[in-house]
Amino acid sequence: MPFGFYKQRHNKLVSGVLAGLASRFHWELSLTRIIFAIICLFGRIGLLAIAAYILAAVLLPFKEDVYAERYGTGPRKIKDAEKIYK
Numbered sequence: 408m409p410f411g412f413y414k415q416r417h418n419k420l421v422s423g424v425l426a427g428l429a430s431r432f433h434w435e436l437s438l439t440r441i442i443f444a445i446i447c448l449f450g451r452i453g454l455l456a457i458a459a460y461i462l463a464a465v466l467l468p469f470k471e472d473v474y475a476e477r478y479g480t481g482p483r484k485i486k487d488a489e490k491i492y493k
Contacts, residue, residue, distance in 0.1 A: 411431060412428070413431075413468060418436055422460075422464035457491060
């Protein structure tokens with residue numbers, strides 16, 4: 408995923424978009440939610456923010472799913488490991 412934007416399953420309130428955004432930029436989650444709510448109160452900018460949120464909720468994958476695909480679901484067992492011959 409470009410730029411490393413993901414949704415998160417933990418700390419999510421609606422879909423996890425703001426939790427993923429706060430995690431990505433190392434922001435405080437409650438402050439991120441408050442700022443988003445304030446932005447939503449402004450006319451066209453608010454509608455644009457809501458549209459971007461809905462689009463991100465639909466398109467972004469969950470961070471946990473991406474890392475599970477990339478690194479596997481858990482530690483490998485010894486019998487599954489490749490043998491090293493010298």
